[in-house]
Each structure stands twice: as C-alpha cells, then as structure tokens.
Amino acid sequence: MKKTTKRLLLSGIALSTLFILSGCVRVVNGKPSGTVWNLLGKPMGNLITYFAEHLGLGFGLGIILVTVLVRLLILPLGLHQARSSAYQAAKRDYLAPIFEPINKRMKQASTQEEKMAAQTELLAAQRENGISMLGGLGCLPLLIQLPFFSAMYWAARFTPGVSKADFLWFNLGHRDIPLMVIIAALYLIQSWLAVRQMPEEQRKQAGMTMYMTPLMMVFFGLSQPSAVVLYWLVGGIFSIIQQLITSFIIKPKLQKQVAEEFKKNPPKTPKKTAPTRKDVTPNNKKDTREISTKNRQRNAGKQNRKK
Template identity: 30%
Template sequence: MSITKIMDTKKLILWIIFSFSIMLLWHQWQNDYKQNQYIQTANNSITDSTTIIPNIYHDTKKYDTGDLINVKTDLLDITLDCLGAQIIKVKLLKYPSLMNKDEGTILLDKNDKNFYVVQSGIISNKAKEEFPNHQTNFTFNKDDSIFLGNQKKLVFEANVNNVLLKKIFLINEKSYNIQVIHKLTNNNKETIYPSLYLQIERDGNEPYGISKFYKTFTGFAVFSNKEKFQKISFDDITKNKQKYIKESSNGWIAMVQQYFTTALIPTPGINHKNEIVKINDLYKNTYVARVIENLEQVLPNHTISNTSNLWIGPQDQNTLSQLSEGLDLVVDYGFFTIIAKPLFLLLTLMYKIFNNWGWSIVFLTIFIKLIFFPLSSASYKSMAKLKDIAPKIQSLKEIYNEDKQKLNIALMDLYKTEKINPLGGCLPTLIQIPVFIALYWVLLSSVEMKGAPWILWINDLSAKDPFFILPSLMMLTMFLQIKLNPAPTDPIQAKIMMIMPIVFGFMMFFFPSGLVLYWCVNNTISIMQQWFITKNLYHS
C-alpha cells in the first residue's frame, strides 16, 4: 500500500468502532441467528425407543387448552394449563413491554401467533406403555394448593394406567425460580421403570419487541461440567448441525434471548440425556430442548419424588450464578466476553455509587477514556502533525502527480524530516477497539438497562430515545470530530466522511438510548481530549 493511501485510510479509523460493531451484529445475524427457512429435517426425530416423547405434533391438540389456572406474584403472572399441567404463559411484571409500557413483558405464550411453553411428563422404557405426560388431562387439586402467603403451591394430578403423577409447582413471591416436584406412585402389581422429561418448546419467531436494527442471540443453550457452555441456534437445528453434550449428570438447558431466559435445571447427580430437535408440524414448526432423567425403579404401591428448578425471568447474572454453575453465561456478550465481564462489574460498581444506570454509563465511559488517554494522546498528536504538514503533502502531490513511486519516496522523506509515523494515529485506536466493542455488548445485552431511567425524557435505557435528542447530539459530535481531523486528500473519501455521521445518526434513532448515550459521551470526551492535546502541541 502506498504512503498516500495509508495517510488517507487512517482518517477513517475513528469510525471503525462504530462500523465494526454494526458489521459484527449483521454478520452474526446473517450466519448464525437468522430466522430458519423451515427446511424439513427428518434426522431430527428421536429414534431411541427408551426416550420416545408422546408424538402429538401433527394434531390440533397441540394448540388446544384445558382449564386454565392463573397465579400472580410480585414478579410473575403465570398461566398454567390443566392439559399437560404445563406453563403456557408468563408475564414479567417488573419489566415493561416495549409495545405497551403499562403491561409487563410477555416471555412465554401460547396462541395462534406465538408458541413458547414449558412441559414435562413421564415415559416408560416400554414403547407402548403410556404414563401421564404433557398431553394428559390433569386435575387441579384445590384442596392441596395454596394461593396465599409468600410461597404459592399449585398441585396437579393425573392417573394413567394405574400410575399417579402429582406435579407440584412451588412459586416464591419474590423469586423468578420455580421449584417443580414430580411425585410418581405405582398402583400396579408390577415394578415400573419410568423416566422424567422436562422440556422447553417454542417457535422460531423473534421475541416480542425485538428491534430489526440490531440482533442478539435467540436460541438454546446447554451447560455441563464437561463441555461447559454451548449455544445452539435455530438455524443449526434446522440444518441438523446442532452440537451439544448428549448425556450428563449435571448442568442445565435453557432458552436464551435478549435480556431474558427460561432454564430447566434437573436434579444434580442423576444421569440425564439432552435432546434438542426441530418438530415439523402441519401448522407451525417448533423447536424443543429437553432433558430426560432415568428415575429409579418404582415397586408396586411405592412412591418416588423428583425435584427440579425452573427459572423464568431476567438474566440476572448474580442470582443465576448462585442457582446453578454457569447459568450466568446465558448473558451473551459475544466474542469479547473476556473483556465484557470486567466491564459489567465496573458498571455495576458505578451503579452502587450513583444509583442510576444512565450516570453509571456516563462515568464508566469517562473512566475508560482516562485509562486510554496515553494511547489517545499519541494518536491525536500524530493526526495534529499530519494536519500541520497537509499543505506540504499537497504540494508534493502536485509536483509528483504522474510518478507515484517518487511521490511515496518524497512523502517518506517528509515524514522522516518531520518525525511523523504515518501509522501513528491508527495503532493506538485499534488497540482500544476491543474494549469499546465489549462495552457495546454489555449495554446491549444487560437486562439492568431494561426499564432503567436516566434523566428527564429518557425513562428506559433499553428503548430508543423518544425525541431523538441523543442521536442528534451524536451526529453533531461526529461532525465535530471530522472537523478536528485532517481532511482526506481523496475527494471521494472526503464525501464519505461527511455522509457517515448522517448514516450512523439515522441508525441510532432506533438503537437503545443507553447505547447512544455511551457513544455521545465517548465522542464528546474524544473531542475534548483531541482539542486539549492539539492546543498544547501547537502552544509548545
């Protein structure tokens, strides 16, 4: 590459942080998380006869409902269906919906447009032997259920082939974690060998309220001590390319989306199988992630019990890490997680000081800019020197207009005489890029931004600026940065530089205000630092 091109190209480096972030999001969406094309995948069917789950997927009964039971806590509004004793709707009351601020965010739902439920049941090691499962009609036991107090208790019962299954849901008033107890009684004269399955089933639709201008991961996740954290996208499942640990005695499975997760945590120490499949349905294609636990044999007139945990709620990293190992990893920070984790801890520390996530973003950005000030200083000094010798560069271009080789030699001599490194403005900025991209993902993926106010008109840092004030300020700061930097000698590049603030500013109209606030503060501090350094340089 010629020296002229190096000099012109480095003027675009200041925008790499923004463009790289956008391109990274777009790339991930296109290649990993795009909506599936509903390709028929016969290989996804379960062939192990010991783990056959009731096949009702070509039956309209999938969309039927039985008697509905509703329970509400301070945090959750839950609807359970007596058909299967399954959870078919959950509303998160502390997180306002982007569609309606007066309503909580709907996470689970079962209707004509959306299908996202949690189910469980018992299967036999004999192919034709049926036990209570998620297509069985259960009876709600009002006498044993408790709706008052800090812990609700809901009891459902079903008897199939002299096997009685009691499903007990223990729902705490102040927790998103639900204890699910399965009590199995064998009223037969013979010993039975049952297995318990717990599953999350949902369609491939985008979650409620997700913006079309930025994408985060939506799909399943599996964790075990052996393989650690594994993500499985809908597209991988459709193409039968899903890779995850198939058997384990620990860990969990989860459905992950921006801000929220639904996680099934089976009983630790019991061997279980993990299965993630696509169900090709005549009405709606769905995806299922399940764990299947081999229960102990049940002698005649004996009862066994199994307890598992079900988390339906926000990606609260602190609480999730205490509930089960690795569960906090459902917060998706992308490629730069190793940098993003410490940044989130710093952001949390700022929140403890200011008790406002908006001001925490402001002061964390200031803190990071101060840390990188030596690198920024070197970059700004290099750009200031280049701007100072711009007339000499232009003069050399006019002299050697027809001879690029001589022009490059002359430019090298000029840089050597003026003691300027033509790449001096690029390298310091490139070093900082991973940190700023990591902070970008922290602000985009952290549920703490959901419904969090800043000041005046910003009452939700996860939503776009309702009056577009922050995006407008961001465009202004980008124009100011352009004016402070040496003008590109190439007219085409000069036009691109002037258009970029408008393009990015328009995109920011639809981005979360917390992200735009971060970019505004970052740009403003960059302008102040550059002005201060340049002024002192010329003064000296």
C-alpha cells in the same frame, strides 16, 4: 484529499474490526458470552450495576461513569495516536514547498510516464524526509482500544436492569429521537474541529466528508437502545476533548519541534526523475537480421497467395 482518504480508510478499518470484535460476543437466550465479554464486558457491566444499585446513582449515571473510566484508561493510547498523526502532518506542512511542485507536475502530466515519474519523485521525497505512508496513523493503538469500545457497547446494552431503567426524559431500553439529534450535533462538532485543522485546499475537498460520521452515528443509533447511544454520547465528548488537546496543545509544540529538527538537518530534495519510455528498437545486428528474415517470409507468403 489524501489525508481525507486515509481518515475514511481508517474509519472503515475501525468499524470493520469493531464488528469482528462484536462477533466474538455471542448472545444466547438474551445473555452475552465470549472472550471480549468475559474479559472486559462483564466487569464493566458489574461496575455499572454497582454504581446504579449499590450507590443508588441509577443506570444512566452508571453508564456515564463507567464510560468515563474506560475512556480515561485508554486516553493515553488515543493521545499517542493523535500525536503521531499530528507530527507527520506538521512535517508535511513544513515540507510543502518541496512537495507542491511535484504534486503540480503530477496533476499536469500529459502522459502516464510523466505521472509515474512525478509519483516516484514524491515517494522518494517523503521517504528521505521521514514521512510515513500512513501519516502516522498506527494500527496498534487503535486495535488495542477497539476491544474496550466493543465491550462497553455490550455492557451498556445487556447489563441486567438497564433496559427497564429511565434516565432524564428517556427510557434506556428504547430508541429516543431527541437523543439522536444531540449525538448527531456532537459528532458534527467533532468533524468540524478535525476539518478546521486541514489546509485550506483540503478543507474545501473534505466539506462533504464532515457529515459522514454524524450520519453514520444516526444510522446505527436508530436500531440501538438509548443506553448504547448514551455511551456513544459520552465517548463523543471525550473525542472532542482529545481533538481540542491535539489541536491547541500538542500540534503547536510539534510544529516548533519539527522546525527545529529541520533547522539542524535541512530537508532533502530528491533528484528529478526523468520519464522512462520502453525501448522497442533492436538491440543488435542479430535482432535486425531476424526481423528482416521474418519480413521477407511474410512478403513471400503474400506473393504465393496472389499466384
């Protein structure tokens, strides 16, 4: 469940940052401007126009080709991020025999003190064995990629000529429901592949979250022209390819690497933390005398009121 929460949190951060970056692009009289647009979006739009008009490929293929080039450019960052996350996941899987009893005590704790003690022990076990609190999901690679995603969004939407062009059965300037169905199915496959890599217990808990990304894509796509959805479609295909590379190439290698690392340096088991309780007993005779004096004063006050 923690991995699922982190994924949702990271997705929320990514979307929020994307909207912030989108806000850096201003649209005045139908023309975008701003730092992200001038540095990245405008060159991408020019490249779309080059493929579409100078090479005669059309704006649909132009968007696809530019999206492929952009995704290939930032693919190393995505794979680096996926590798870091997979490495931390492999370490957690290997250390499961150490973490599971602590998690069990945390769930079965009857008092807040017992629960806090188990949490402290779990954090200590993770820290001593090199487990990252963020699960290896570094923010820097993601933040570097987001301006490219934002710029490609604006390029697909505002490049001159795109809104009047046709591609396959749809117009790039209008919404197309069949295309939305395809993109929903594509991102559902991506989410399904991600969930399949989770342990059985977490897989059951993440069942509903698997549908969140496709629903979000459909929700946002309903207000976007087909040119933007086409860009998302190609991006979704790249995400699936990246997920497959991570699951079937990177992850098995990392599992062997982690096993060898812990074979040379066996896992460290932290000492069990005893529940701490607040001591409310007097510390010395002076405290005892002060309490007794206060009690006598209160009793004397009560007797005076009775008289």
